[in-house]
Amino acid sequence: MSYNKEWTLFLDRDGVINKELRDDYVTRWEDFIFEDGALNAIAKLSEMFGRIIIVTNQRGIGINKMTEDDLNAIHQQMQYEIQNAGGKIDAIYYAPSADRSDIRRKPNPTMAFESKNNFPEIDLTKSIIVGNSISDMEFGRNSGMKTIYIDEKKKFGGIKTEVMDEIHNSLRDWTNSL
Numbered sequence: 001m002s003y004n005k006e007w008t009l010f011l012d013r014d015g016v017i018n019k020e021l022r023d024d025y026v027t028r029w030e031d032f033i034f035e036d037g038a039l040n041a042i043a044k045l046s047e048m049f050g051r052i053i054i055v056t057n058q059r060g061i062g063i064n065k066m067t068e069d070d071l072n073a074i075h076q077q078m079q080y081e082i083q084n085a086g087g088k089i090d091a092i093y094y095a096p097s098a099d100r101s102d103i104r105r106k107p108n109p110t111m112a113f114e115s116k117n118n119f120p121e122i123d124l125t126k127s128i129i130v131g132n133s134i135s136d137m138e139f140g141r142n143s144g145m146k147t148i149y150i151d152e153k154k155k156f157g158g159i160k161t162e163v164m165d166e167i168h169n170s171l172r173d174w175t176n177s178l
Contacts, residue, residue, distance in 0.1 A: 001146075003048050003049060003128075003178070004048070004050075005048075005049065005050040006050060006123065006126050007048075007049050007050060007126045007127065007128065008049060008050060008051040008052075008053065008115075008119075008122045008123070008124075008126065008127040008128075009045055009048075009049040009051070009052045009053070009127070009128050009130065010052075010053050010054075010055050010112065010115075010127060010128065010129040010130070010140075010145065011042075011052065011053070011054050011055070011129075011130050011131075011171070012054075012055065012056060012106075012129070012130065012131035012132060012133070012136045012150075013054050013056040014026065014056065014132075015035075015131075015132035015133070015150065015152055015153075016035065016038075016130055016131060016132055016150050016171050017034065017035060017038050017042070017054070017078070017171065018032050018033055018034055018035060018038070018078070019033045019034075019035055020132070020152075025058075025059070025060030025065050025066065026060075026074065027060055027065055027066040027070055028066075028070060028073075028074065029073065029074050029077045032074055032077070032078060034081070035152070035170060035171060035172070036170065036172060037170065037171070037172025037175075038170075038171050038172065039081065039082060039085035039087065040085065040172070040175075041171045041172045041174075041175035041176075042082050042085065042087035042088075042089075042171075043082075043085050043086035043087040044175050045087070045175055046086065046087045046088045048178070050121070051090045051091075051115075051119060051122060052087075052088060052089050052090055053089070053090055053091045053092070053093065053115050053119075054075075054089055054091070054092040054093070054094075055093050055094075055106065055111040055112070055115075055129070055139070056092070056093070056094045056095070057094070057095045057105050057106055057135070058071055058094045058095065058096050059095075059096075059097070059098050061096035062096050062097045062098030062099070063098045068096065071094065071096075075092050079092075090119070091115060091118065091119070093111040093114055093115060094111075095110075095111065105135075106131075106133075106135045106136055106138070106139035107134075107135040107136075107137075107138030107139045107142055108139070108142065109139060109142040109143040111139075112124060112127070112139065112142075112143035112145070113143075124143050124144045124145055125144050125145075127143070127144075127145040127146070128140070128145055128146045128147070128148055129143070129145050129146075129147055129148070130148040130150060130171060130174060131147075131148075131149065131150065132149070132150040132151070132152055132153070134161075134163060136149075137149055137161075137163035137164055138163055140163075141163055146165050147163060147164050147165045147166075148164075148165065148166045148167075148168065148174055149163075149164040149166070149167045149168070150168060150169070150170060150171060150174070151167050151168070151169060152169060152170055154169075
């Protein structure tokens with residue numbers, strides 16, 4: 001499949017852009033470690049896609065492990081590093097609730113619809129979600145997007161399920177396949 005500036009790329013954060021902490025949350029910049037090759041991948045993807053948007057569940061806020069100010073500080077530094085590497089992020093949407101049924105949380109499509117509202121040129125049928133959870137894939141399906149599963153934990157051993165259009169080991173691997 002070929003992509004161009006008409007396409008929008010939605011990225012999950014933890015486990016795709018940065019290393020996901022085991023049984024914990026990234027609550028400060030010192031805990032944020034980019035996945036291998038993620039910065040270069042985002043720079044390359046920035047040249048291909050019209051928009052790049054991060055959509056992330058941030059339950060750590062809802063359970064008082066961090067504040068929205070903490071999250072914003074992490075995202076500010078993350079964007080600085082991405083820009084220094086030649087990439088861009090157009091917007092970041094997050095769901096802070098601890099309630100897994102909250103309408104903003106993935107797999108609900110609320111963050112996709114918010115992004116379309118803020119960027120009316122987005123066509124969700126010309127959009128992709130890259131994520132490392134089934135809820136990311138369901139978010140994509142619920143929004144009408146193509147889905148790319150990042151199997152960094154090797155849960156699926158390269159075998160995709162019905163909610164995955166493609167499966168790759170990392171954002172870098174997917175980007176290199178384009």
